[in-house]
Amino acid sequence: MTQDTTHPTDLFENPMGLDGFEFVEFASPKPGILEPIFELLGFTKIAVHRSKDVVLYRQGDINFIINNEPKSHAAYFAEEHGPCACGLAFRVRDSHKAYARALELGAQPIEIPTGPMELHLPAIKGIGGAPLYLIDRYKEGQSIYDIDFEYLEGVDRNPVGCGFKVIDHMTHNVYRGRMDYWARFYETLFNFKEIRYFDIKGEYTGLKSRALTAPDGRIRIPLNEEASEGTGQIEEFLMAYNGEGIQHIAFASDDLLASWDMLKERGLAFMTPPPDTYYEMLEERLPGHGEPADELKKRGILLDGTTEGGDLRLLLQIFSETLIGPVFFEFIQRKKDDGFGEGNFKALFESMERDQIRRGVVKAE
Numbered sequence: 596m597t598q599d600t601t602h603p604t605d606l607f608e609n610p611m612g613l614d615g616f617e618f619v620e621f622a623s624p625k626p627g628i629l630e631p632i633f634e635l636l637g638f639t640k641i642a643v644h645r646s647k648d649v650v651l652y653r654q655g656d657i658n659f660i661i662n663n664e665p666k667s668h669a670a671y672f673a674e675e676h677g678p679c680a681c682g683l684a685f686r687v688r689d690s691h692k693a694y695a696r697a698l699e700l701g702a703q704p705i706e707i708p709t710g711p712m713e714l715h716l717p718a719i720k721g722i723g724g725a726p727l728y729l730i731d732r733y734k735e736g737q738s739i740y741d742i743d744f745e746y747l748e749g750v751d752r753n754p755v756g757c758g759f760k761v762i763d764h765m766t767h768n769v770y771r772g773r774m775d776y777w778a779r780f781y782e783t784l785f786n787f788k789e790i791r792y793f794d795i796k797g798e799y800t801g802l803k804s805r806a807l808t809a810p811d812g813r814i815r816i817p818l819n820e821e822a823s824e825g826t827g828q829i830e831e832f833l834m835a836y837n838g839e840g841i842q843h844i845a846f847a848s849d850d851l852l853a854s855w856d857m858l859k860e861r862g863l864a865f866m867t868p869p870p871d872t873y874y875e876m877l878e879e880r881l882p883g884h885g886e887p888a889d890e891l892k893k894r895g896i897l898l899d900g901t902t903e904g905g906d907l908r909l910l911l912q913i914f915s916e917t918l919i920g921p922v923f924f925e926f927i928q929r930k931k932d933d934g935f936g937e938g939n940f941k942a943l944f945e946s947m948e949r950d951q952i953r954r955g956v957v958k959a960e
């Protein structure tokens with residue numbers, strides 16, 4: 596019998612006791628690159644590590660760490676990839692148990708050197724060789740930050756920022772043929788389940804995607820693989836990034852319009868908005884959606900989901916430009932939809948085509 600650490604809120608059996616994302620660790624070849632980006636995204640620097648050149652930024656319950664420590668795994672990672680996400684942490688209810696179980700199932704341990712009086716953070720080799728930490732100290736006042744970091748004086752330790760509370764999902768890009776390997780990694784070690792598979796075809800390129808969800812229902816990891824023979828967007832990312840890794844991180848808000856306004860005021864650059872035709876087609880695509888189309892259009896926010904049978908399941912989303920090398924961010928608000936905006940790929944494609952027809956570039960038969 597395997598030990599059951601399943602919690603009442605779990606979606607299905609949770610043998611690792613997963614409980615959401617804890618932090619993402621970043622690095623860059625030289626300091627000063629990531630800090631202004633995190634501020635644009637609504638984060639505040641709240642603490643510095645007691646002995647290492649490591650700082651903690653926070654917004655809502657999202658922790659971003661910048662590791663500028665020389666000769667660390669982060670430094671080597673940055674040398675290879677440029678500015679990047681070089682580590683990832685999952686919350687688990689008991690890190691010793693989870694770590695032992697991961698190794699038993701074939702995970703590769705990664706030793707992160709610690710200074711005196713510092714916590715030893717168990718980690719296994721994750722995406723792109725980056726450490727995947729297993730953290731059980733995340734209770735307020737007893738967290739890893741309370742022990743290894745010093746909070747800045749007078750700083751709000753739980754800044755609201757732009758209203759983003761949690762990481763909704765974190766998409767990985769992997770080499771062609773490697774999606775199954777990475778799906779097995781998360782399935783075997785953590786009991787993730789595939790909730791969606793899609794094959795998205797543009798006119799010339801395409802991508803395959805497997806969306807995995809953890810048993811706690813809060814860690815969502817879609818895996819993307821290039822579907823075309825040529826240099827589609829996944830291939831381009833892998834070349835720019837110099838390997839497999841985190842392509843984008845999505846933050847969830849309860850009020851995306853308000854969050855967007857705050858990001859805009861900070862000067863964040865968003866991806867090019869869709870053509871007007873996208874919004875003209877909204878009512879046709881999602882009849883009775885009830886969202887303020889003009890407000891969405893003004894901001895370039897996309898809408899996806901379904902309104903079938905009057906049951907509204909919607910998702911609002913928008914993306915930043917690439918901000919950290921080829922890595923970008925997504926901002927979303929879920930209204931009962933648990934997808935990733937798949938419908939928008941097709942809708943964007945069609946709205947651009949309609950726009951081309953209107954401009955006479957493409958002749959409609």
Ligand SMILES: [Fe+2]
Nearest residue numbers: 766845925935
């Ligand atoms: Fe996404």
